[in-house]
Amino acid sequence: MNNKIKIVLYNPKTVFYDMPLALIAIASAFDLEKYNIVIIDGRIEKEAHEKVLLEVNDALCFGVTALTGKPIKDALTITQKVKNQQPNLTTIWGGWHTSLFPTQTLKDESSIDITVQAQGENTFKEIVAAIENKTTLKDIKGICYRDENGKIIKNFARPIQDMNELPQMNYDLVDVEAYFKKKGNRQFDYISSTGCFFRCTFCADPQVFQRKFSAYDANRIGEDIAYYHQKYQFTDLNFQDETLFTYKERIIDFANILKDKNINITWAGTMRADQGNRMTDEEFKFLASAGMRRILVGVESGSQEMMDWLKKDIKMEHVDLCAERCKKHEISVIFPFIIGFPDESEESFQKSIDKAYQLGRMSPKFQTPIFYFKPYPGTAITDDVVRKGYELPQTLLEWSDFDYIGSSGPWVSKEKYDLVENFKFYSKVARNKSKFFSPLKRLAKYRLKKKYYKFPIDKNIIQLVKREQKLS
Numbered sequence: 157m158n159n160k161i162k163i164v165l166y167n168p169k170t171v172f173y174d175m176p177l178a179l180i181a182i183a184s185a186f187d188l189e190k191y192n193i194v195i196i197d198g199r200i201e202k203e204a205h206e207k208v209l210l211e212v213n214d215a216l217c218f219g220v221t222a223l224t225g226k227p228i229k230d231a232l233t234i235t236q237k238v239k240n241q242q243p244n245l246t247t248i249w250g251g252w253h254t255s256l257f258p259t260q261t262l263k264d265e266s267s268i269d270i271t272v273q274a275q276g277e278n279t280f281k282e283i284v285a286a287i288e289n290k291t292t293l294k295d296i297k298g299i300c301y302r303d304e305n306g307k308i309i310k311n312f313a314r315p316i317q318d319m320n321e322l323p324q325m326n327y328d329l330v331d332v333e334a335y336f337k338k339k340g341n342r343q344f345d346y347i348s349s350t351g352c353f354f355r356c357t358f359c360a361d362p363q364v365f366q367r368k369f370s371a372y373d374a375n376r377i378g379e380d381i382a383y384y385h386q387k388y389q390f391t392d393l394n395f396q397d398e399t400l401f402t403y404k405e406r407i408i409d410f411a412n413i414l415k416d417k418n419i420n421i422t423w424a425g426t427m428r429a430d431q432g433n434r435m436t437d438e439e440f441k442f443l444a445s446a447g448m449r450r451i452l453v454g455v456e457s458g459s460q461e462m463m464d465w466l467k468k469d470i471k472m473e474h475v476d477l478c479a480e481r482c483k484k485h486e487i488s489v490i491f492p493f494i495i496g497f498p499d500e501s502e503e504s505f506q507k508s509i510d511k512a513y514q515l516g517r518m519s520p521k522f523q524t525p526i527f528y529f530k531p532y533p534g535t536a537i538t539d540d541v542v543r544k545g546y547e548l549p550q551t552l553l554e555w556s557d558f559d560y561i562g563s564s565g566p567w568v569s570k571e572k573y574d575l576v577e578n579f580k581f582y583s584k585v586a587r588n589k590s591k592f593f594s595p596l597k598r599l600a601k602y603r604l605k606k607k608y609y610k611f612p613i614d615k616n617i618i619q620l621v622k623r624e625q626k627l628s
Contacts, residue, residue, distance in 0.1 A: 162215040163183070165195045166218070168221070168231040179219075180325050180327060181325055186281065195329050200330075205237060208234055212238050213241075216288060218247050219249075219280065220235060220249050223251055224252055225556065225559065246270065248280070254300075258271050258299075270293070271299065272299055275350060276298075279299060316351055319350060320376055336390070344393050348400070350369070352402075353368075358456070358466055358532070358536075360535055371403070374407075378414070381414070392421060393423035399428060400425035408443070411443055423448055425448075425451060426451065429471075430471070432453065440485050450488035454491075455491045455511065456468060457494065458472075459507040479519075482519070488522070489519075493508050494527050495528060496565050496568035498540070500567065526580055528568055528576075529565050531565070564576075578612070581615060582604050582615075586600040586604060
């Protein structure tokens with residue numbers, strides 16, 4: 157190990173336990189006969205920062221993946237510690253935040269030397285080669301950096317790469333069993349595509365990947381999953397693709413491979429409602445028989461007018477058709493909604509609540525989480541509200557306090573917020589399978605049906621008894 161070139165990579169603390177696929181992907185591009193790649197996950201490792209500081213003592217460089225929001229704080233803290241200990245060590249940040257804020261990240265934080273935008277596999281490999289050989293960074297596409305005079309340089313963007321040209325991901329670089337343990341089941345994370353063709357105005361994908369898309373072919377997925385299944389013996393496969401069903405034939409062919417190879421696993425992924433609309437009932441049935449246990453179908457709004465404004469390019473009947481077929485074939489579905497868009501009408505707001513209620517009643521396997529719109533960077537709606545005077549966080553540290561999941565945005569009144577939170581609470585109670593909740597479930601269903609949330613004695617009882625569980 158001592159004669160190998162060491163690269164240390166860090167995954168910041170977050171509230172979920174998906175495997176760090178971005179770090180595994182860039183690490184897998186290296187020849188392990190020459191390089192020693194050390195991946196440290198702040199969510200998994202005890203005393204993760206101490207381990208990083210030990211490992212970087214003889215490292216060539218230090219890399220971090222950063223998601224906008226709270227993960228930035230942990231990423232920033234450890235990067236500053238590394239730079240204080242090893243001032244000459246090159247520090248590199250990649251991920252969603254640096255793809256959206258390539259230069260601001262460097263302006264705000266002197267401990268970060270290079271930022272990477274979009275796909276990072278070849279970009280990171282070229283950065284490492286430049287550091288190793290002490291050559292210039294000026295020709296490496298998809299990065300920002302400081303030159304010898306401290307000037308921030310933004311290089312040309314890197315075109316999206318055909319994923320089939322990338323090497324197989326080496327999951328042995330992390331402790332796979334540790335992730336199974338954290339998740340509470342043997343669920344394996346995998347990504348088979350990059351980017352998205354679509355133009356949704358609330359999503360950052362169109363800016364980061366310029367509406368380009370690349371994906372493994374079905375044979376590549378089949379070979380990968382057969383190999384990983386034999387090696388790690390997982391029971392469930394979690395596709396992390398933005399739009400898994402962009403080409404339905406690819407996934408149907410993959411399902412056939414699962415059956416042909418007798419790989420008995422369940423799996424889950426994303427499906428746009430228009431993609432489901434283009435599938436036949438027989439195809440839904442076949443996919444269910446091949447282990448498809450759940451799909452995520454973003455509805456966003458119960459109003460067709462709002463959907464059109466969001467440029468979702470789907471129709472409400474597409475959502476209904478997906479729901480009917482998934483109910484018929486006992487496929488679980490997560491139907492996410494977003495409320496509180498700027499200038500959203502009362503009618504649109506109410507239609508979203510009504511649609512979530514309708515879908516939730518169709519099947520016990522359906523979930524309808526409701527989120528509040530927050531102006532996430534890099535989206536068309538955010539650009540619009542900024543032009544109208546809305547102030548986004550201005551520094552890297554301010555972005556670390558950005559909460560894009562929890563609290564409501566400025567376009568949601570207290571009355572609407574209370575209504576949504578009550579709806580979410582009673583929807584969860586109504587689906588609870590515990591016998592203890594039977595009488596409370598009936599009352600919750602009545603409240604949802606009548607939209608009556610006054611005198612919440614039942615809510616107080618539940619929160620008292622189940623205090624440790626957050627039901628909203």
